[in-house]
Amino acid sequence: MAELDLDASFIPALHKPPSLLPIAKHRESLLYVVETFPITIIIGQTGSGKSTQIPQFLERAGWCSDGKIIGVTQPRRVAATTVALRVADEVGCEIGKEVGYSIRFEDVTSASTRIKFLTDALLIREALADPLLSRYSVIMVDEAHERSISTDVLLGLLKKIRKKRPELRIIVSSATLQAEEFLKFFTQSSGQESQKEEDGQPSNEIATIVSLEGRTYPIDTLYLESPAEDYVEKAVNTVFDIHTQEGEGDILVFLTGREEIDNAIQMVAERAAQLDSRHGPLQPLPLYAGLSTEQQMYVFDKTPDGTRKVVFSTNIAEASVTIDGIVHVIDCGFVKLRAYNPKTGIETLTTTPISKASASQRAGRAGRTKAGKCYRLYTEDAYQTLPETNPPEIQRSNLASTILQLKALGIDNVVRFDFLSAPPSELMSKALELLYSLGALDEYAKLTQPLGSRMAELAVEPMMAKTLLSAPQFNCLSEMLTIAAMTSLGGNVWFYHDGERNKMESSRRKFAVEEGDHLTLLNVYQTFITKGKKEAKFCHDHNLNYKSMTRAISIRAQLKRYLERFNIGVDETLSSNQQSSSTVDHGKKAEQIRRCLTSGYFAHAARMQPDGTYRNVEGGTILHAHPNSLMFNRKADWVVFHEIMETGEKTYIRDITKIEKNWLVEYAPEFYRLSGTATRA
DNA sequence: GAGCACTGC
Numbered sequence A: 001m002a003e004l005d006l007d008a009s010f011i012p013a014l015h016k017p018p019s020l021l022p023i024a025k026h027r028e029s030l031l032y033v034v035e036t037f038p039i040t041i042i043i044g045q046t047g048s049g050k051s052t053q054i055p056q057f058l059e060r061a062g063w064c065s066d067g068k069i070i071g072v073t074q075p076r077r078v079a080a081t082t083v084a085l086r087v088a089d090e091v092g093c094e095i096g097k098e099v100g101y102s103i104r105f106e107d108v109t110s111a112s113t114r115i116k117f118l119t120d121a122l123l124i125r126e127a128l129a130d131p132l133l134s135r136y137s138v139i140m141v142d143e144a145h146e147r148s149i150s151t152d153v154l155l156g157l158l159k160k161i162r163k164k165r166p167e168l169r170i171i172v173s174s175a176t177l178q179a180e181e182f183l184k185f186f187t188q189s190s191g192q193e194s195q196k197e198e199d200g201q202p203s204n205e206i207a208t209i210v211s212l213e214g215r216t217y218p219i220d221t222l223y224l225e226s227p228a229e230d231y232v233e234k235a236v237n238t239v240f241d242i243h244t245q246e247g248e249g250d251i252l253v254f255l256t257g258r259e260e261i262d263n264a265i266q267m268v269a270e271r272a273a274q275l276d277s278r279h280g281p282l283q284p285l286p287l288y289a290g291l292s293t294e295q296q297m298y299v300f301d302k303t304p305d306g307t308r309k310v311v312f313s314t315n316i317a318e319a320s321v322t323i324d325g326i327v328h329v330i331d332c333g334f335v336k337l338r339a340y341n342p343k344t345g346i347e348t349l350t351t352t353p354i355s356k357a358s359a360s361q362r363a364g365r366a367g368r369t370k371a372g373k374c375y376r377l378y379t380e381d382a383y384q385t386l387p388e389t390n391p392p393e394i395q396r397s398n399l400a401s402t403i404l405q406l407k408a409l410g411i412d413n414v415v416r417f418d419f420l421s422a423p424p425s426e427l428m429s430k431a432l433e434l435l436y437s438l439g440a441l442d443e444y445a446k447l448t449q450p451l452g453s454r455m456a457e458l459a460v461e462p463m464m465a466k467t468l469l470s471a472p473q474f475n476c477l478s479e480m481l482t483i484a485a486m487t488s489l490g491g492n493v494w495f496y497h498d499g500e501r502n503k504m505e506s507s508r509r510k511f512a513v514e515e516g517d518h519l520t521l522l523n524v525y526q527t528f529i530t531k532g533k534k535e536a537k538f539c540h541d542h543n544l545n546y547k548s549m550t551r552a553i554s555i556r557a558q559l560k561r562y563l564e565r566f567n568i569g570v571d572e573t574l575s576s577n578q579q580s581s582s583t584v585d586h587g588k589k590a591e592q593i594r595r596c597l598t599s600g601y602f603a604h605a606a607r608m609q610p611d612g613t614y615r616n617v618e619g620g621t622i623l624h625a626h627p628n629s630l631m632f633n634r635k636a637d638w639v640v641f642h643e644i645m646e647t648g649e650k651t652y653i654r655d656i657t658k659i660e661k662n663w664l665v666e667y668a669p670e671f672y673r674l675s676g677t678a679t680r681a
Numbered sequence B: 001g002a003g004c005a006c007t008g009c
Helices: A022-036 A050-060 A077-091 A120-129 A149-164 A176-187 A231-245 A258-272 A293-300 A356-364 A380-385 A400-408 A425-437 A451-457 A462-474 A477-487 A501-510 A517-529 A536-541 A546-565 A583-601 A661-667 A669-675
Strands: A039-044 A069-074 A099-103 A106-108 A115-119 A136-141 A169-174 A207-212 A219-224 A250-254 A282-287 A308-313 A326-331 A334-341 A346-353 A372-379 A605-608 A614-616 A622-625 A638-647 A650-659
Touching: A022 A039, A022 A050, A022 A207, A039 A050, A039 A176, A050 A069, A050 A077, A050 A115, A050 A136, A050 A169, A069 A077, A069 A120, A077 A099, A077 A115, A115 A120, A120 A149, A136 A149, A149 A169, A149 A176, A149 A400, A169 A176, A176 A207, A219 A356, A231 A250, A231 A258, A231 A308, A231 A326, A231 A372, A258 A282, A258 A308, A282 A293, A293 A308, A326 A356, A356 A372, A372 A380, A400 A425, A400 A451, A400 A462, A425 A462, A451 A462, A462 A477, A462 A583, A477 A517, A477 A546, A477 A583, A517 A546, A517 A583, A517 A650, A536 A546, A583 A638, A583 A650, A583 A661, A650 A661, A661 A669
Parallel strands: A039 A169, A039 A207, A069 A115, A069 A136, A099 A115, A136 A169, A219 A372, A250 A308, A250 A326, A282 A308, A326 A372, A346 A638, A622 A650
Antiparallel strands: A099 A106, A334 A346, A605 A614, A605 A638, A614 A622, A638 A650
8 A cells, every 4th residue: 555656546536538528629620730830729628538649540540650759748757657547558569569658667668669658857857869750750749738847848949840850840839828839839930040941931820720629517606705814714614615505516615734734624523513504524535746645645545425525735735646526626816826026036835816727727626527517716806907827837947957958958048048028137147156155156257177067967956966976086975865865755755644744743753863854864864775775664653754765765876877877986985884884984984974065055054143043145135944944943153055945924944964164165165265255154 | 042935947
C-alpha cells in the first residue's frame, strides 16, 4: 500500500470508446489543417479526446513514415504516463513499444516507439543534446494554457527551431481564452528578424486555430449575495447546507492551505456530531501535497452508501488530481501564489484572488460524471473584477536556472529570446548577476566551460549545482550528493498525523546534528539507507515521508550519473563508515561540508542577532529561522541557508547551516568585496 | 516562540 503512488491511481474519468468521441468526426479536417499549416492551435474542451486521439490520427496518416516520431508534451509526469498508457491500450500495443513515455527516472520507450509522451521539461533537456529536436516530425504541446516556465520556454524554442526546420509540425493545445495569444505569438516575427521570414510564408498561412467541442455536463454556478467575512466558516456552513438540502454526491472545497484545511475539518467534525440522524454521516478529508501518499489515497476511496465525502483541498485538485463522483464544488476564490522580488531576492507566498480561468477550472471539477453545482464564496460583482488569467510563472519567478538553461541551449542573447511573455528585465538581470557570481557566466555573460555548462546539466538549482561541483575540492562529494538530493525534496521530508506534531518533533530531534539542517538531512538519509534498510516501516516509525525518501535515492543516483559523465568520480567508501567515525573525524568532515556549502550559497548568508532573529547580508530584512529548522531555537553567528520565503507577515529561512564569517570572503571575494556588505550586518 | 500553493529536470 505504501508503495502505491497517488499519481499511478489517477483514473481518467471519461473513458469512452474512441469512435464515440466528438473528435472522431473531425479527423479528416484536422489532418488537412496539420498538413497545411506548420502550426495548429487546438482548443480542446475537457473530454474532447485531443491528447489521446490526435497523435493516433497523425501516426496513421503517415507522419512517422520516415523514421521520425510524434512527441506529445505534458506539464506533469502523471499526465504523461496516464495518457500514454491509455493510447497504448487503444492502439493495442505494449507500453514502451509503438507508444511510450519518458519522464524523469523513467524512460519507457524503445527503438520501435512512434508516439512518445513526455514532460515538457524533459523535451527541453533533449534539446540540449539535439538542438533541432530532429527526431520529431510533430510536436504537440498539451495544456499550454497553464503557462508553466517549461511550456513557455519550449514554445520559444519551437518557434526558433521552425525557422530551421520548416517541415516540423507544431500543435499547441490551449483553453479558449489563450488561443489568440498563441496564434499571435507564432504568426508575428520576433522584432529583430522581422525583415527575413525564412520560409517567406504570409502569416495567415503559418498558423490557425481549430476548436473541438467537448463532453461535459452542465454546471449551475451560484454566487453569494454579499461578501463572506470568513470564507472558511462560510465554506463549512455551505457544506452543511448542501448536505441537508441537496441530493447525493460528494463535495470538493477549494481552500488555500494546510492550516485552513485542518481548521475546516475540525469544524465539520464538531458540527457533524449534532447533525440530525436522518441525514447520513459526513466524511471530511484533507488533500494537499505535503501529505504522505497513504494520507492522500483516502480521497479516492468510495464512501459507504449514505455517507457523503467532503474533500478540503488546496489548488492540487484544480488540475493535478481528479476525484471521481464530485457533484458540488465550493470555491473560496483565493489561491496562494508564489512570486519573486528581484530587488530583495526574496520569494513571497501570498494569498491572492484567483483568476477567471481558475474559477472556471474549479467549477469544471463538478461536472465530470453528471450535472453539478459550483458555490462561489464571493459575489458576482467580485467575480467580474477578477483578472482573466494570472501572470505567467516566467514573469514572477527566480529565473536563474531558466537563464542558465537557455544559455546552454545556445541562446546567448537571452534578453532578445522570443518569449511568449517577456519577463521583467529586473528578473533577467538578477538571474544574470547570480550566475556570474557563481562563475557559470563570464564577464561577457557567456556560459563558462566546463563549470557553466555542467551546472546547466545538473538537475538542481544553480547554487546547489555550484556546491556539488565544488565538493571534490572539499573532499565531501558523496555527502554533498545526498544533501543535494535531500534539499531537492522541498521540505517534504517529515509528516505527521493529527495531534502527532510532538511525536514528529521528537523524531526529528533524534536525527539532529549540531552544525545545522544540511548535516541533519545527511544523517536522516544515511540512517534510512543503513539502519532503516530503505524500508517504509522505518519511515513510518520515524515520521519520515517514505515517498520522499525513495525519491531522494533516485535523485541522488541521477546526480551521481551526471557527475560520472563529467568524469568526476564519487568515492562512496568514506561516507559508508561515518557511523563508526570518531567525534574528531565528524568535526573535520562537517567543516568540509560547511565550507563547501558556503562556496555555493554565499549569496544566502545571514547573521544571528542578540534577539535570536537573523539579518541578511544587506542588513535590512528581519529573517526568522523557520520552525522546521534545527536552528529555530539554537544559537548561531553566521549561517548560510537554502531557501528564503516571505509568508504572511514574516520572512523565513529554511535549511540552515552554521558557517564562519571569513569563509564568505574566502570563497566569494568578489561578491563580498564589491558589495562591501559582509561586515555591515 | 510557530509553520510551504503547485509543478518539473
